Amino acid sequence: MNPTIRGSAFRAALVLAAAAVLASVPGPGGSPISGEEGGGGGGAAGAGADPQSFYPEATAEQKTAVLASINRLASDDWRTRCLATAELVEAGDAAIPFMARALEAAADPDAAFRLRFALDALEWVPDSTMRWLVGEGVGILVNPPRRSAELDEVQGNLALLKRRTKERLVRQGRRLLPAVVSLLESPDYNRRRLAVEILSDICMEHGDKRAIPALLRALEDPSDDSYVEIMAAEGLARITGLAFKSYQVKEWREWWKANSETYSVPARRGSRPTRTR
DSSP: OOHHHHHHHHHHHHHHHHHHHHHHSOOTTSOOOOOTTTOOSSOTTSTTOOGGGGSOOOOHHHHHHHHHHHHHTTOSOHHHHHHHHHHHHHHGGGGHHHHHHHHHHOOOHHHHHHHHHHHHHTTOOOHHHHHHIIIIIHHHHHSOOSSOHHHHHTTTOHHHHHHHHHHHHHHTHHHHHHHHHHGGGOSOHHHHHHHHHHHHHHHHHHTOTTHHHHHHHHTTOOSSSOHHHHHHHHHHHHHHOOOOOTTOHHHHHHHHHHHTTTOOOOSSTTOOOOOOO
């Protein structure tokens, strides 16, 4: 095929891919993106969690800019394609759903390579994997299976499977935090236990203080067992360096009320932030 015709065909295919993304992704305030595997259905903590819930919602301006960058991946100019790739990486997590859908439809190998490069740079994980983590992955930790494909992969070593699953939840915690927090509302005591056990890890791994209000709520867990409350207090102490106990709910809340706007968590596992009074 004539290279000019071939290039034009690839560019047209990519433009159509971007148009498909634009048509399938509503603007701010609309319903979330539907994954190809069938997304809606369950809540954030269920196996049917919607993929958009894993990423910040793009503003109208971000959406326009990301789709323009995706279109520029089809440019004849090499520098323009490189710049567009860098723009997509710079756009961050809000661009991921758009790039993932464009990648599915991309016919241009170079554009597909660049989309995959940008997604890898943002540590993208497919939506199916994210839904598995907050569905079956949580199930493995709270109600370990006697037999599963995942267990077979680690030769029946349940402790290894649980550790790997927990590590993956923490690694993706910045995106999965709303799903993990929602576990605190579960009537299942074991799910609430799991949530408080890993929320402080997520907070310190990613420097994400959104976990702190959730741990504060867990200080008043309704169960007769005080384990959830004690673990919540220990997590808060690890994050903040403060020494309040689980029964000192008032003190914890007063500290957070006074410091929530200015407090920041270093994104380093096991580090101890500066004490704030």
